Amino acid sequence: MNFSELSALRPDLAFIAHWVRNDTHVLDLGCGNGVMLDYLQSDKRCIGYGIEIDDSAIPLCVDRGVSVIQQDLEAGLAIFADNAFDTVLCLSALQMMKNVEGILRDITRVGREAIVSFPNFAYWPHRVALLRGRMPVSKSLPYDWYDTPNLRCATIKDFEELANEVGLEVLERVALVDGKPVTFLPNWRGSLAVFRLKKK
């Protein structure tokens, strides 16, 4: 898979892929159909593993030549040694976790750097929905309140605090809309929060 294919398929991942260095060892938590690792392997000569719980996603990863390990992230990353990876990706998965702090601590343990993304709850359409007295439903939070896999609602400001607490230093913080960075009022105008982090 090349960059333009990735950009067309997942502009958010295409933006994030810039942050992953060539020839590095990568762990992708909640890797889905393996599209990110497919790109990183074929275009950036990275090696690594995806973690995914969904049965139907496993053969899709295999079809792409991505090494995937089926497990529940809530069970932690015990099979990986300390500092086993140059970069740990946790992209649009954190908000579905029960034990957010636990997985962040594990990410810190097994990776030198991490890239974490999640839907920004402070995105302005979400704020407007709340002002109108309703839970937000948007492209980045497409579910009804009673039927959502997202257990956690966080804003860009919220996450930074927790990251610091688990031993991660924020290197870069970007808010994306449709895969493009927003610089003016990011915590209002960004629908996806993306953090590049380093072990302190």
Added chain:
Amino acid sequence: MKSLGVVAPQSMHFSTPLALQSGASLADYTLVYETYGTLNADHSNAVLICHALNASHHVAGVYVDDKDGKKHIGWWDNMVGPGKPLDTDKFFVIGVNNLGSCFGSTGPMHQNPATGKPYGADFPVVTVEDWVHAQARLADELGIQQFAAAMGGSLGGMQALAWSMMYPERIRHCVVIASTPMLSAQNIAFNDVARQAIMSDPDFHGGHFYEHGVVPKNGLRVARMIGHITYLSDDDMAEKFGRDLRAGKYQFDFGIDFEIESYLRYQGDKFAEYFDANTYLLITKALDYFDPAKEFAGDLTKALSNTTAQFLLASFTTDWRFSPERSREIVQALVNNKRKVTYAEIAARHGHDAFLLDDARYLNVVRSYYGQVWQEIEARGVA
């Protein structure tokens, strides 16, 4: 679904002695095997299937019994065949019967050249590693320098895993299903109860029952019943049998009350008809002895450090014989070595037996995996 149709076994004789792990050796021996599909021009599409405890080289297709006209379907016919997850339209698949078996390869029922009588209890104890050495010799004779993959479930998975360590340059992929890097104390305990059942049967005669014209059927029955309990999950048994009664009410005697008793006895009887008691002892010992990490002070990561293959592992959540934890130990050791490894953990209810059953989630992963193996072969250009 299409099947291979009627297949036939072949056999190959080896007259170079095979040195065994125990220090003993087999002066000469025969291996019985089956092949499906066609070996391609550069011999790059061969897949070796290793069998588990009570199976054989008859992996796929059918035999038609001349006596009763009954069909005997291969034990992994849902996995191997035209259009199946391991597609015999693409791959050349070999099933080989292991030494010590009772299905054709040299075993305790065969004549011991030293005595002119059946080996019986004198057949040397063979290990997973011994089997792999013998399989490698068969591969040599068939002109296969390197397998596209070695694959097996349970004890068969141990052989595939052993291949990756013993002959790293001779397999490109290693597929290990519902297996373990070593037996637990509990696993060994079950095996020993099964062995004791056989050895304490008065018809066992210290393993030389052939010359007495008897078979230790009761021992074999009990051994099989014990084994069978470990192949099923608690859920599966509850669903299939529950506390259902054969006659609808308690009999107040020691015959068959519950359906589960009837089922296990039937399985035991069936097994005692065709399986050899000495083979059962040998194969359970091979299981007990398998422990590749042993010579590395228990460090499985070190044991797997010389592997070069890519791996696919799968386990089943209700398998308590070789539970997912055991497969994860292998995955962890491979990850520590930065090997390419995919691991599927299937939430199936059928316990250890699930590796033989149809489950789309499981079969699709294997299908996709062999799709990748095939793409690699095609990319080599000579496929």
